[in-house]
Amino acid sequence: QWEDIRFNRSESQQLIALQNSADPEEKTLEMIHQKTEGWAAGLILLARQMRSTTLHFGEIDHLIKEDIFDYLALEIFEQTDPLVQELLLKTSFAEKVSVELATALTKNRNAEQILTQLSRDNYFTQRYLGDKAYYQFHPLFKDFLKSTATNTFAEVELKNIKFLTAEFLEKNNNSQEAIVIYLEIHRWQRAIDLILRHGDRIIDQGLNRTFLEWLRQIPDVSVKASPRLYYYLASCQTPYDLEEARSHFELAFEECIRLSDGLGAYMSWSGIMETYLVNWGDFTAVDRWLEKLQYLREVFPEYPNSAIKVRVMNNRASALFFRKPDHPELLAWMEDLENQLDKELEPSAKMMTGYNLIYYYHTIGGNMPKLRAILDRFKLDISDVDVDILTKIGFEQARASALWLLGEEEKCFQVASNGLRLADEENVHIWDVHLMTKRAFNASSIGDLKQARKWLEEIPEKIDASNLVQVWEYHLACYYEAAHRNAILEMDQHSDTCLSAALEKGGLWIENYARLARARALFLLSREKEARECLDIAESISLKLGNRTSTCGVWEERTLMALELEDQATALTCLQELLTRLRDGAFVNIPWWNSSTMSGLCSLALEHTIEPEYARLLIKKRKLSPPDQ
Numbered sequence: 001q002w003e004d005i006r007f008n009r010s011e012s013q014q015l016i017a018l019q020n021s022a023d024p025e026e027k028t029l030e031m032i033h034q035k036t037e038g039w040a041a042g043l044i045l046l047a048r049q050m051r052s053t054t055l056h057f058g059e060i061d062h063l064i065k066e067d068i069f070d071y072l073a074l075e076i077f078e079q080t081d082p083l084v085q086e087l088l089l090k091t092s093f094a095e096k097v098s099v100e101l102a103t104a105l106t107k108n109r110n111a112e113q114i115l116t117q118l119s120r121d122n123y124f125t126q127r128y129l130g131d132k133a134y135y136q137f138h139p140l141f142k143d144f145l146k147s148t149a150t151n152t153f154a155e156v157e158l159k160n161i162k163f164l165t166a167e168f169l170e171k172n173n174n175s176q177e178a179i180v181i182y183l184e185i186h187r188w189q190r191a192i193d194l195i196l197r198h199g200d201r202i203i204d205q206g207l208n209r210t211f212l213e214w215l216r217q218i219p220d221v222s223v224k225a226s227p228r229l230y231y232y233l234a235s236c237q238t239p240y241d242l243e244e245a246r247s248h249f250e251l252a253f254e255e256c257i258r259l260s261d262g263l264g265a266y267m268s269w270s271g272i273m274e275t276y277l278v279n280w281g282d283f284t285a286v287d288r289w290l291e292k293l294q295y296l297r298e299v300f301p302e303y304p305n306s307a308i309k310v311r312v313m314n315n316r317a318s319a320l321f322f323r324k325p326d327h328p329e330l331l332a333w334m335e336d337l338e339n340q341l342d343k344e345l346e347p348s349a350k351m352m353t354g355y356n357l358i359y360y361y362h363t364i365g366g367n368m369p370k371l372r373a374i375l376d377r378f379k380l381d382i383s384d385v386d387v388d389i390l391t392k393i394g395f396e397q398a399r400a401s402a403l404w405l406l407g408e409e410e411k412c413f414q415v416a417s418n419g420l421r422l423a424d425e426e427n428v429h430i431w432d433v434h435l436m437t438k439r440a441f442n443a444s445s446i447g448d449l450k451q452a453r454k455w456l457e458e459i460p461e462k463i464d465a466s467n468l469v470q471v472w473e474y475h476l477a478c479y480y481e482a483a484h485r486n487a488i489l490e491m492d493q494h495s496d497t498c499l500s501a502a503l504e505k506g507g508l509w510i511e512n513y514a515r516l517a518r519a520r521a522l523f524l525l526s527r528e529k530e531a532r533e534c535l536d537i538a539e540s541i542s543l544k545l546g547n548r549t550s551t552c553g554v555w556e557e558r559t560l561m562a563l564e565l566e567d568q569a570t571a572l573t574c575l576q577e578l579l580t581r582l583r584d585g586a587f588v589n590i591p592w593w594n595s596s597t598m599s600g601l602c603s604l605a606l607e608h609t610i611e612p613e614y615a616r617l618l619i620k621k622r623k624l625s626p627p628d629q
Contacts, residue, residue, distance in 0.1 A: 077148070087114055088137075089152060092145035093165045095177055096134040101168050105161060159185050170194065176202065183214055188222045192229065199232045204348055206389050206426065212236040227255030228264045234271055238278070239390045239428040246275040253292075262300035266308045269296060273315040277322065278390060279430055280469035283507065286319045310340050310349045318356050325364055325509050325545050334360050338370075341377060348387040351395045354378055358398045362405045363509055366548025368586040371402055380411065383418065389426045393419050397431050400438040404445065405549070407588040407622055412442045432462045433470045437477040444481045445593055452481045468505040472498050472514060479517045484594060491521040509550075512541040516553045516591055523561055531561070552581050553591040559601065572608055575601060579611035588621045599624040 077085065090105040091097045102111035115135045118125035124141035128134055137145065150158060166181035170190075175198045182191035195202075195214070202211050215223075215233050223229045234248035249271040256264030269292060276286050293316060303309035317333045324330070337353050345353065354374055361371040378399070382392060396419030403412040416439045423429050436459050443452035456478055463470045475498035482490035495517040502514040515538035522531035535557055542551040555578035562571035578601075582590070602624060605615040618624065 077144070083108060084114055087111060088145050089149040090161050092137065092142055092149055093162050093181060094169065096136055098132055098134045101165070104168055105164060163187065166190070179214060183217045188218055192218065192222060192226050195232060196226065196228055203232070203235050203388050204386050208236040208239060224255070227252050227259065228261070228267070230255065231264060231268050231271060238271070238275060239426070239430065242275045242279055246272060249275065263304035263308060265296055265300065266304065266312055269293060270311045270315050273319060277315065277318050278394060279467065283323045286323050290316070290319055307346055307349055310345060310353065313337055313340070314352045314356050321356070321360055321364070322507060334365070347385050348391055351385070351387050351391050355395045355398045358402045362402045363549060364545050364547045366585050368406065372406060375399065375402060380414070383422070389422065389428050390430065393422050393428060393431045396422070397434045397438060400435065404438065404442055405589045409442050409446050413439060416442070429462070433459060434473060436462065437473045440477045441480055444484050447484070447595065449481060449484055456481060468501045469510065472501040472505065472510050475501065476513065476517060480592065483520065483592060488521065488524045492525060495521040508541050508545060509547065512538055512545065512547060512550045513591060515541070516550060516557060519557055520592065548581065548585050550591060552578060552585070552587060555581060556590055556592070560597070572610065575605060576610050579605055579614055583611055583614040588618060595622065595624055598622065600627045603627050
């Protein structure tokens, strides 16, 4: 069998070295091995070419056509029976050749016998077993066959062979390969029909760049007649160019409204919202599109399907969370989303729903049991989950934040690092700053300040200065690291910049956390009056939003202020309030967690019998050392 005689990567490299003293580039060696699949004759032919010229990565295909195609033609193909030649040529446009396809294209009742014999003879043909047996040609042999078929058949006959191949593939659920062939022979409507049926699946598989190449082949007049193609064009662009994607989503939205395409309109509206929400950028524009949703609900009161309903619900809830976190219906909408997790959802819809619920319950809702329950619905390693790359990376950064708040530093680091790895692999860097700050927060939290500073130093070059949430988050992480060193002047600088970005941005929940940081820095600078004013505003925002997480931060700061002013009675009262709230929310972490500080507060609580059981739980869960150690 071919698998037994083919050369592996190392053996291919050794054979090339024996034939040629020069060392080719690493990527050239890799491509040679991939193209030849360890075929000794192919390796030798290419190695001989390298004796007389320096072979570079971009020249390999050209050299293959010159030498290897000649070899295949003279030494192999021309020595083959004409009926076998016909079968090889006509089936060369499919990646996987089944007996049924070969029979349909050649009308040869001996197709199965021919393919079986080709495989047994190792005639560049490999047989694979699955639900149905199929055959694949060696990549170089396949390229040769396609080239020979193009030069052998008349244009009309060649197009008919390709059309019949694509039609067979379509009927046998191989839509992506069928799309490629339909586009090649300019059967635009057949390709469009498949794209409209399978486009979401193609995006979820992460084939954005490939899909984009397909869509750009379709004439403008055909795209305008099927405006959902603008939607898929935008979906392909979203991970790489949000502005360009938004313009195509908006075009799709207007055209779908014009054609009374409710599903297309809802899909396009969701895409538009996600270009704002995914980047945590200018949320003010979201207001106009929330109004557009009301219009959509009037024109298309019934959702076309359950999947688009969940997607719209997610984008509506997410928009309110960022833009209007004090909206009276936000909690009810989040509970509606949570109920959706109990239903059979597509992986992308489930992950998007999880993302929004995680952010809500760990930043505003402050419900740790619910947060834990939502996290437990997803496995730790999501690398192989079939969802679009932007949703996957965004979910990882939300999950990293939640795991930090739950005191699970090791998992937080693992998840944040996985998000950054996925970003590098797919060249999608929208979430980089958020993931990098989560990692730095985590390092500061466990006292690894050297590592935290190293990671923080890598962030500024990634920041989009116009994205104020990125600026806010970076300076918040810098403040947190400086606070662990009690570097007061740095705390002052970073908290001031952080609060300025939050105020300019206009988001209440980010202002809330910025004010907690600013209050601490001002107090340490002996600006007590300003510190208390800042803390009072933070408390007011916390109450307005119902943010239990930041409320715990407020009471921690009141406790610390009282202790540092040696006001023991007030300190104990505030400590009671803090630990009661921590207990009620099942918190094991707070916004500015410092193990040394919390060790002292838990020791004081035990001394004065303030929530002693919960104080002991915190000591055990967070492995706190006694204050004097």
